[in-house]
Amino acid sequence: MSIQERFSVLQRAGSVSNSIYAAVCGALAAPGLALAQGATHELSPVHVSGQAVNDGYEANVASSPKMTAPLLDTPRSVTVITEQLMRDRAATSLMDVLRTAPGITFGAGEGGTPTGDRPFIRGYEASTDLMVDGMRDLGRFSHETFNIESVEILKGPSSAYSGRGSTGGSINLVSKSPKAETFAEASTGFGTDNNWRLTGDANVAFSDTAAFRLNVMKQGGDVPGRDHVKTDRWGAAPSIAWGLGTPTRVTLSYYHLQNDDTPDLGIPFKNESRPGRVTPPRVDRDNYYGIVGRDYRKNQADMGTLRIEHQFSDAATLRNSTRYSESRNEYVMTRPSFDNCAAPTGSRPNPAYGKAPCSTEANGLKISKALRTLNQTNRSFANQTDLFGEFAAGGLRHSYVAGVEFSREEITKRDGISSGGFDKTLLDDLYRPNPHQAYTGSLSWGPSYRAAKTNTAAAYVFDTIKFSEQWETSVGLRYDRYRVESGGAKRTDGLWNYQLGLVYKPAPNGSIYVSYGTSSNPSGETAGQSGGADGAAGGRLTASTADLGPEKSRSIEIGTKWNVFDDRLSLTAALFETRKTDARSSDPLTGDITLAGSNRVRGIELGAAGSITPKWQVWAGYSYLDPKISSYRSGKEDFSGKQMKFIARQSASLWTTYKFLPELTTGIGATYTGKRYVDDANVYQLPSYWRYDAMASYAFNKNFSLQLNLNNLTNETIYEASHVGLFSYVAPGRSAMLTATFRYN
Structure with missing residues (x-):
C-alpha cells in the first residue's frame, strides 16, 4: 500500500x-x-498502528495487528460495530449489540451451562470465543458497553487468529484507552419501567505523552415486558498510559463489572404431549415463573492488563500484553418447564416421545419449577507477545506479525447444599403463575474445588504479501499446545490451524477475494462448564471423551468489498461454506462418544456500513444460512439430515440516521430474525420476528445534547433464545429512554 x-x-x-x-x-x-x-x-514502509478513531458507522482497520491489511483488503468477512452506532442505538450490553448483527443468534444457559452471553456465529457457538483487546476472555457473564470503543466480529473458522474453537468466528471487544488530550463526558438517562443509567468518561492528559482515563457506569430498573425482573449493575474502568506519541508506550488498565440482576429463564416451552412442531405456549409475556425472595444472580468480573509497546522502526514494533482476570458467576434460579408433571387419569403417552402429557386440571395446566444453582469462579493469566511491521524484499511488500502466547485458566466451583426442602420442585399454573410461592429451608455453599484447569502455549505468524497494485495474498499459521484437566481426566492436543487468502483489486477502492480457513475444537474446550451445544457431550472432558481428538472445521469463502461515495460507504458480499468433521456423536450400539458426526453451514452475507451523504448514515446487513446435520446420533436417535439447532436461516438488519439540521438527527431501524429450531429433532422452534427501533437527538451546543430512543416500537413478543427447548428466554418489550449528555473538551 x-x-x-x-x-x-x-x-x-x-x-x-x-x-x-x-x-x-x-x-x-x-x-x-x-x-x-x-x-x-x-522508501521505508509506513506501518499503521494503534486504534482508529471513528465517529461514524464505517471502520477501515481492525485493532489487532494480526489483521495485517486494511479491512478492504482482508480476505474474509469482518463486521465492525462502531461506538457511534452503539450510541445511536442505545446499546448497553453485548447482547444489545449482537442482536442486530445478521448471522448471529443466541442460546440460553441453565444449570451446568452458565447464564451469560452465548452467541452463535454462522451457526456455531462462540461463547468461549470472546476476546478483549485480542486476548481470550473466559468469564461467563453479561458484558457491558460502557468501556467498549468497538466490537469486531471475525466470521468463519478462525483458530489461526484466536486459538481453539472459533468455528463460526470470534468476537473482539476493543476497550477505550487513554488519549493525548483532555475531555470529559457524562450521560444521564431515564426511561420507562423505572429504567435509569449513568455513565461517565473522563480523559486527562497530564503531559504531552501521558494520560489517565476513567469510564464508569451505574444502571438500574425493570426489564420492559417482564414482571419482577430487574437490572442492577455498575462498572469502573480506569487506565493510564505513558509514552503516547513516542516509540515506547506503556498502558496499565483495570476493569470491574458487577451485575446483581434478577435471573429470568423466561417461560416453559417443551411440552412433549403436543404432537408436531411446537412453538412456545401463548401466555402473558409479563408472566414471571421464578420465585421472588429466593432467586438471585451475582456476576462479578475483574481484569487487569499491562501492555508495553516499543517501535524500533517502521519495519518492527514489539508489543507485550500481560493480563490477569477473574470472574464469578453465582446464582439461585428457577427453571420453568413441563418436566415432572403428573399425567391425567386415562391419558396415553405421546408415541413420539414415550412420555405422558402434562396434567390438565381444573385449575389450569401445571408446570414444574425446579431449582438451579451455580457458584463458579473463572481465573486466567495470559501473556501475549507480538512483533509486527512492514518491509520490502525481493520486489514484494510484506505486512507481517509473529507472536507467542501463554495462558493458564482455572475454574473452581462450590456446590450448593440444600436443607429443609429448599431444593423442592414446586408446581405452578402455566397461565397464572405465582411468583410469591412459599418455599422452605436454606442453601449454603460447600468448599471450593477445582473443576478444570487449562494450559495453552501457542505460536503464530501472519503475512500479507503484495505482489502488485492488483494482487496480494494473506497467509497465517498457528500452533497451539492445549492441555486440559477436569474431574481426574486429562488430555493434551497439538492444534495446527491456518488461514489462506488471495485478493484481486480491480480498482483502488474495491477487492475480490477467496479465502480458506480452519479451526479445531478439542475435548475439554468447555471443561468445568458442563455445557456446549456442538455435538454429543458438548466440549466437556470426561472419561469417555478424554481419548477423543479435536473436532475439525474448515471454510471456504468468496467475497467482494467496495468503498464507494468517496470512500464513505463500505459494501460487502460473501458466499461461504463451513464444514465440521470428526464431530462428537454417540455409537448407537454402545452409547460411547465417537468422532463420527459431521455438519455444515452454507450461506451468503451482504453488508453496508458508512454514510451515503455527509448527513445520511446507514448500517445494514442480510444473512442467509443453510445449516444441515450431515451425521449425528445421540443414543439410539439419528438426527442426520436435520437442520442444526439455534440457527435462523434468514436474518436482516437496517439502521439509518439522517441529520435534518446541524443540531437534529433522527434514526430508524428494523431487525428480522427467522424461526430457529432448538432441538436436534426439529420439533421445538422459536418463531420469527420483526423488531423496530427509532431515535432522535438534538445538540443544543457542543457541550449539551438530548437523545430519545424507542425500542421494540410494536411491543413484539420476541423469543430470543432457548436451552434445548426446555424453556424460552423472552426479550424486552417496548421501552423508551431519554438521555442527556454533557461534554467538555
Missing part, C-alpha cells in the same frame, strides 16, 4: 485531519516525490 493510500485510510478513520491529509496528498503529487514513490525499493 502506498503512503498516500495509508494516509487515506487514516483520514477516513478520523486519525488524520482533512488539512493534514490534503497537504500530504499535495506533496505526494509533486513531480519529484512522485518519482520517488515509483521507486518503492527506496
Whole structure:
C-alpha cells in the first residue's frame, strides 16, 4: 500500500485531519516525490498502528495487528460495530449489540451451562470465543458497553487468529484507552419501567505523552415486558498510559463489572404431549415463573492488563500484553418447564416421545419449577507477545506479525447444599403463575474445588504479501499446545490451524477475494462448564471423551468489498461454506462418544456500513444460512439430515440516521430474525420476528445534547433464545429512554 493510500485510510478513520491529509496528498503529487514513490525499493514502509478513531458507522482497520491489511483488503468477512452506532442505538450490553448483527443468534444457559452471553456465529457457538483487546476472555457473564470503543466480529473458522474453537468466528471487544488530550463526558438517562443509567468518561492528559482515563457506569430498573425482573449493575474502568506519541508506550488498565440482576429463564416451552412442531405456549409475556425472595444472580468480573509497546522502526514494533482476570458467576434460579408433571387419569403417552402429557386440571395446566444453582469462579493469566511491521524484499511488500502466547485458566466451583426442602420442585399454573410461592429451608455453599484447569502455549505468524497494485495474498499459521484437566481426566492436543487468502483489486477502492480457513475444537474446550451445544457431550472432558481428538472445521469463502461515495460507504458480499468433521456423536450400539458426526453451514452475507451523504448514515446487513446435520446420533436417535439447532436461516438488519439540521438527527431501524429450531429433532422452534427501533437527538451546543430512543416500537413478543427447548428466554418489550449528555473538551 502506498503512503498516500495509508494516509487515506487514516483520514477516513478520523486519525488524520482533512488539512493534514490534503497537504500530504499535495506533496505526494509533486513531480519529484512522485518519482520517488515509483521507486518503492527506496522508501521505508509506513506501518499503521494503534486504534482508529471513528465517529461514524464505517471502520477501515481492525485493532489487532494480526489483521495485517486494511479491512478492504482482508480476505474474509469482518463486521465492525462502531461506538457511534452503539450510541445511536442505545446499546448497553453485548447482547444489545449482537442482536442486530445478521448471522448471529443466541442460546440460553441453565444449570451446568452458565447464564451469560452465548452467541452463535454462522451457526456455531462462540461463547468461549470472546476476546478483549485480542486476548481470550473466559468469564461467563453479561458484558457491558460502557468501556467498549468497538466490537469486531471475525466470521468463519478462525483458530489461526484466536486459538481453539472459533468455528463460526470470534468476537473482539476493543476497550477505550487513554488519549493525548483532555475531555470529559457524562450521560444521564431515564426511561420507562423505572429504567435509569449513568455513565461517565473522563480523559486527562497530564503531559504531552501521558494520560489517565476513567469510564464508569451505574444502571438500574425493570426489564420492559417482564414482571419482577430487574437490572442492577455498575462498572469502573480506569487506565493510564505513558509514552503516547513516542516509540515506547506503556498502558496499565483495570476493569470491574458487577451485575446483581434478577435471573429470568423466561417461560416453559417443551411440552412433549403436543404432537408436531411446537412453538412456545401463548401466555402473558409479563408472566414471571421464578420465585421472588429466593432467586438471585451475582456476576462479578475483574481484569487487569499491562501492555508495553516499543517501535524500533517502521519495519518492527514489539508489543507485550500481560493480563490477569477473574470472574464469578453465582446464582439461585428457577427453571420453568413441563418436566415432572403428573399425567391425567386415562391419558396415553405421546408415541413420539414415550412420555405422558402434562396434567390438565381444573385449575389450569401445571408446570414444574425446579431449582438451579451455580457458584463458579473463572481465573486466567495470559501473556501475549507480538512483533509486527512492514518491509520490502525481493520486489514484494510484506505486512507481517509473529507472536507467542501463554495462558493458564482455572475454574473452581462450590456446590450448593440444600436443607429443609429448599431444593423442592414446586408446581405452578402455566397461565397464572405465582411468583410469591412459599418455599422452605436454606442453601449454603460447600468448599471450593477445582473443576478444570487449562494450559495453552501457542505460536503464530501472519503475512500479507503484495505482489502488485492488483494482487496480494494473506497467509497465517498457528500452533497451539492445549492441555486440559477436569474431574481426574486429562488430555493434551497439538492444534495446527491456518488461514489462506488471495485478493484481486480491480480498482483502488474495491477487492475480490477467496479465502480458506480452519479451526479445531478439542475435548475439554468447555471443561468445568458442563455445557456446549456442538455435538454429543458438548466440549466437556470426561472419561469417555478424554481419548477423543479435536473436532475439525474448515471454510471456504468468496467475497467482494467496495468503498464507494468517496470512500464513505463500505459494501460487502460473501458466499461461504463451513464444514465440521470428526464431530462428537454417540455409537448407537454402545452409547460411547465417537468422532463420527459431521455438519455444515452454507450461506451468503451482504453488508453496508458508512454514510451515503455527509448527513445520511446507514448500517445494514442480510444473512442467509443453510445449516444441515450431515451425521449425528445421540443414543439410539439419528438426527442426520436435520437442520442444526439455534440457527435462523434468514436474518436482516437496517439502521439509518439522517441529520435534518446541524443540531437534529433522527434514526430508524428494523431487525428480522427467522424461526430457529432448538432441538436436534426439529420439533421445538422459536418463531420469527420483526423488531423496530427509532431515535432522535438534538445538540443544543457542543457541550449539551438530548437523545430519545424507542425500542421494540410494536411491543413484539420476541423469543430470543432457548436451552434445548426446555424453556424460552423472552426479550424486552417496548421501552423508551431519554438521555442527556454533557461534554467538555
